[in-house]
Amino acid sequence: MLEVDSFTKYYGELCAVEDLSFRIEEGEFVTLLGPSGCGKSTTLHAIAGLVEPTDGRIRLRGTDVTDLPPEKRNIGMAFQSTALFPHMTVRENIAYGLKMHGYSAADVEDRVEESLELVDMPDHGDHKPGELSGGQQQRVSLARSLAYEPDILLLDEPLTGLDRVLREEMRGWLNRIQREVNVTTLYVTHDQEDALSMSDTVVVLNDGQAQQIDSPERIYESPANPFVAEFVGKSTQFTGTVTHENGQAVVYNDEKRITLPDSSIDDDQSVSLYVRPEDIEVSPEPMGAENEFRGIITDIANLGNRAELSATLEDGSTALAHTTRFPDIDVDDDIFLRFPAERVIVL
Amino acid sequence: MSVQRGGLGRVTHIIGEGLEGRIANRHLALFGLGFVGLFFVLPILLLIPESLNLGSTTPFESYRRVANGIYVDAFVRSFLYGFVTTVVTLALAYMLSYFLAFSTERVRTAMILIIVPLWIAYIVRYFGILLFLSPAGPLADLTGFETDLLFTTPAVIIGLANVYLPFAVLPIYNSLNAIDEELVNASRVLGAGKWRTITKVIFPLSLPGLVAAGLIVFILAAGSFLGPAVLGGPNQTMIANVIAQAFLDNFNIQFASALAIVYTVLLVGLLLVFNTLFDLQEVLGNI
Amino acid sequence: MSTRTTTKLEGVTFRALITLVFAFLLLPVLIVVLTSFTQQNFPAIPQEGVSLKWYQELLADQRLLNALTVSLIVSTVSAILSAIIGTIAAIGFVRGEFPYKEQISTVMLLPMIISPVITGIALVRYFSTIQLPSGFPALILGHTVLSLPYVFLLVRSELLTYDRDLERASRVLGADPATTFRHVTGPIISPAILAGAFIAFVVSFGEFTATQFLISPGTSTVPVVIYTMLRTGLTPTINALSVVLIVVMLVLALSSRKLSST
Numbered sequence: 001m002l003e004v005d006s007f008t009k010y011y012g013e014l015c016a017v018e019d020l021s022f023r024i025e026e027g028e029f030v031t032l033l034g035p036s037g038c039g040k041s042t043t044l045h046a047i048a049g050l051v052e053p054t055d056g057r058i059r060l061r062g063t064d065v066t067d068l069p070p071e072k073r074n075i076g077m078a079f080q081s082t083a084l085f086p087h088m089t090v091r092e093n094i095a096y097g098l099k100m101h102g103y104s105a106a107d108v109e110d111r112v113e114e115s116l117e118l119v120d121m122p123d124h125g126d127h128k129p130g131e132l133s134g135g136q137q138q139r140v141s142l143a144r145s146l147a148y149e150p151d152i153l154l155l156d157e158p159l160t161g162l163d164r165v166l167r168e169e170m171r172g173w174l175n176r177i178q179r180e181v182n183v184t185t186l187y188v189t190h191d192q193e194d195a196l197s198m199s200d201t202v203v204v205l206n207d208g209q210a211q212q213i214d215s216p217e218r219i220y221e222s223p224a225n226p227f228v229a230e231f232v233g234k235s236t237q238f239t240g241t242v243t244h245e246n247g248q249a250v251v252y253n254d255e256k257r258i259t260l261p262d263s264s265i266d267d268d269q270s271v272s273l274y275v276r277p278e279d280i281e282v283s284p285e286p287m288g289a290e291n292e293f294r295g296i297i298t299d300i301a302n303l304g305n306r307a308e309l310s311a312t313l314e315d316g317s318t319a320l321a322h323t324t325r326f327p328d329i330d331v332d333d334d335i336f337l338r339f340p341a342e343r344v345i346v347l
Numbered sequence: 348m349s350v351q352r353g354g355l356g357r358v359t360h361i362i363g364e365g366l367e368g369r370i371a372n373r374h375l376a377l378f379g380l381g382f383v384g385l386f387f388v389l390p391i392l393l394l395i396p397e398s399l400n401l402g403s404t405t406p407f408e409s410y411r412r413v414a415n416g417i418y419v420d421a422f423v424r425s426f427l428y429g430f431v432t433t434v435v436t437l438a439l440a441y442m443l444s445y446f447l448a449f450s451t452e453r454v455r456t457a458m459i460l461i462i463v464p465l466w467i468a469y470i471v472r473y474f475g476i477l478l479f480l481s482p483a484g485p486l487a488d489l490t491g492f493e494t495d496l497l498f499t500t501p502a503v504i505i506g507l508a509n510v511y512l513p514f515a516v517l518p519i520y521n522s523l524n525a526i527d528e529e530l531v532n533a534s535r536v537l538g539a540g541k542w543r544t545i546t547k548v549i550f551p552l553s554l555p556g557l558v559a560a561g562l563i564v565f566i567l568a569a570g571s572f573l574g575p576a577v578l579g580g581p582n583q584t585m586i587a588n589v590i591a592q593a594f595l596d597n598f599n600i601q602f603a604s605a606l607a608i609v610y611t612v613l614l615v616g617l618l619l620v621f622n623t624l625f626d627l628q629e630v631l632g633n634i
Numbered sequence: 635m636s637t638r639t640t641t642k643l644e645g646v647t648f649r650a651l652i653t654l655v656f657a658f659l660l661l662p663v664l665i666v667v668l669t670s671f672t673q674q675n676f677p678a679i680p681q682e683g684v685s686l687k688w689y690q691e692l693l694a695d696q697r698l699l700n701a702l703t704v705s706l707i708v709s710t711v712s713a714i715l716s717a718i719i720g721t722i723a724a725i726g727f728v729r730g731e732f733p734y735k736e737q738i739s740t741v742m743l744l745p746m747i748i749s750p751v752i753t754g755i756a757l758v759r760y761f762s763t764i765q766l767p768s769g770f771p772a773l774i775l776g777h778t779v780l781s782l783p784y785v786f787l788l789v790r791s792e793l794l795t796y797d798r799d800l801e802r803a804s805r806v807l808g809a810d811p812a813t814t815f816r817h818v819t820g821p822i823i824s825p826a827i828l829a830g831a832f833i834a835f836v837v838s839f840g841e842f843t844a845t846q847f848l849i850s851p852g853t854s855t856v857p858v859v860i861y862t863m864l865r866t867g868l869t870p871t872i873n874a875l876s877v878v879l880i881v882v883m884l885v886l887a888l889s890s891r892k893l894s895s896t
Binding site for chain 2: 644648659669723724735748759763779782842846847861879883
């Protein structure tokens with residue numbers, strides 16, 4: 001459907017994106033995830049034709065569109081700033097793309113109404129964008145970019161300006177619309193929750209290079225490298241060198257032994273180990289099991305449905321663990337943390 | 348789609364192309380620069396050959412004349428009046444700006460009242476001051492209070508300060524307005540009195556605006572023609588009047604050009620000195 | 635207690651000072667307007683009733699009406715020209731990328747920095763060299779140059795705050811660059827361009843110093859006529875003419891302000 005082939009972009013000497021390749025299948029929801037300045041917006045703009053690639057090709061439905069101007073690509077795009085034309089009404093905004101795509105006056109009228117229905121705003125056609133709330137503006141922006149049935153929908157951080165509650169609501173809503181129209185979607189965000197909750201596939205970008213292209217589950221549970229492990233989700237981190245004891249691969253971290261999930265790993269390899277907070281079990285008494293650490297609670301953050309504990313371990317490192325909400329523990333309490341070997345991520 | 352008919356369509360088409368980059372934006376900038384270059388910078392530069400008595404044995408004759416006492420006086424007077432006007436104007440403008448920035452009442456109306464004179468022709472405003480100061484004028488007529496200021500140096504300074512006051516208020520007000528109110532509150536909470544807060548916090552922070560305002564007023568006042576022409580007498584002649592007189596009354600283009608060039612060189616020189624004290628680019632950014 | 639009184643005293647003194655400064659700024663203009671309604675033969679503040687006879691005088695004076703026409707023509711044409719040229723230049727300087735852009739852009743502001751006397755003699759010499767007739771052509775071209783910086787500054791600041799995503803959105807929605815300018819960029823920046831044109835008109839309408847060199851017999855502008863009349867003696871006709879000038883300038887300037895604030 002969409003094929004980005006060794007896309008490279010230099011701004012002068014500065015490299016924004018280096019040799020990036022990925023493809024999107026028909027109807028798929030793909031997210032480009034990365035910190036700001038990682039090249040994700042540049043990539044999106046290149047697909048839209050707003051940025052000229054230094055090297056590489058972009059193919060849409062099998063056609064090479066690399067040299068086509070944006071208006072010839074049949075793409076839909078929603079911007080973080082919404083980019084609604086302030087001097088036009090909502091209706092005129094939606095009609096704009098339809099007219100430019102050569103729809104007849106009658107078709108334009110019908111489709112504008114359909115689009116307004118689609119985004120649940122049938123009564124707002126005559127409003128100016130300035131009279132709408134941030135969430136409503138984003139919905140109009142989406143209606144505008146979907147009205148003329150583009151081959152692909154590009155979303156450039158559309159939820160970034162919204163507050164937390166609205167953002168979560170919009171996620172579900174966006175997913176519903178996307179399924180309803182079944183439009184191939186490329187979403188750009190720096191927010192891992194957006195990426196993990198909405199996408200079929202996530203492309204993690206950093207410093208202009210793809211770090212991992214995978215399903216959200218695999219991105220979270222089997223990150224390809226330390227960057228992905230640290231950028232997506234929280235974790236407790238250990239480092240050490242692999243040795244084998246009784247046929248099991250282990251790492252000694254300051255006298256403490258950590259058993260690894262897979263014994264096939266070679267000896268003497270330096271590795272980073274990551275354990276997700278929800279995989280760590282906390283107890284005030286020692287449990288006497290493997291991969292058990294003793295620590296002192298330094299912070300308890302009650303997040304409503306659960307609590308996040310920070311603890312300093314004996315070697316001075318910091319561990320993160322989730323417990324049930326409002327645990328019967330206080331800061332400075334001694335605790336024991338344990339995690340099963342099969343939940344250790346080895347990189 | 349690209350078929351264009353009327354003239355306006357043509358213009359938008361060219362600008363549209365410019366926006367896309369087929370006609371690079373720098374070509375549009377070049378067009379503007381070209382216009383100013385052709386009809387402003389070049390004419391000014393051509394004053395240099397105009398000022399020389401080319402083909403004679405004394406090409407710099409006019410410049411020798413510039414060094415004459417009465418002309419030197421006019422130069423000195425221009426810069427002196429410019430300086431005094433700047434000081435007076437800045438003092439008044441600072442009060443107005445302070446009032447606008449920190450008072451809670453009807454700031455919008457006050458701002459309009461300050462800007463309105465900017466939109467009125469200089470000639471009308473100088474005429475107003477002439478009536479104001481005139482010994483047989485309406486004010487004297489109404490109040491019986493007569494001044495004999497008209498056609499003296501103070502009259503010219505009053506006129507210049509009046510006319511350029513709004514120019515000075517805008518940059519000072521902007522810099523005062525940009526001061527975070529929290530800073531003022533912090534200073535008061537930390538124990539500084541009102542005056543100490545003004546001298547130690549507000550004044551230093553508003554300095555860029557003050558310097559910018561001073562620069563504008565000085566340049567405008569020193570080069571003023573109408574101020575001395577309407578409100579001054581023969582002893583208040585400034586450089587602009589001398590240039591105009593040489594050109595219009597004596598038809599001495601060469602001498603007028605020489606005066607213009609000497610004045611411009613002196614002014615640029617002053618600006619360069621100023622530039623070593625303050626960053627000119629930064630000051631201009633405050634305007 | 636004592637600090638409270640001083641603050642209060644300070645407040646009163648400050649307020650009195652501010653009132654004085656406002657009076658200093660506005661009284662001269664006010665006097666011009668008031669004395670235009672006098673019944674006497676010299677500019678006096680009307681005490682026993684007002685009269686419009688100086689305005690009637692104005693309407694009867696062919697020379698003054700001619701000056702008004704000349705001023706209106708010159709200012710209108712030069713405002714349109716400087717709006718077009720200033721807008722093109724502003725787009726170029728905001729969107730273009732070239733070395734020393736900021737420094738070079740000060741060249742665009744030179745006409746408002748150089749003393750208008752120097753501009754005047756430079757232009758009149760130059761125009762005679764390139765054989766541009768004095769009178770309307772010289773006045774219009776000269777006023778275009780003089781008012782250009784104002785349009786340039788206004789449109790530039792509008793473009794600097796303009797969200798370029800709007801243009802990107804228009805392109806992605808299927809509009810080519812020209813269509814995008816016609817339907818999106820143009821309509822959004824046009825209030826600023828119009829505001830610039832109005833200010834250019836105001837600058838041109840009030841310009842005297844450079845103008846005195848550019849006029850030819852029969853093409854005197856209103857400020858030049860006022861100046862000439864001032865030299866020959868004070869009559870309330872000058873006031874009436876000044877008030878016409880004030881009204882035209884204020885109406886346009888206020889419309890400009892309204893435009894640029896929306």
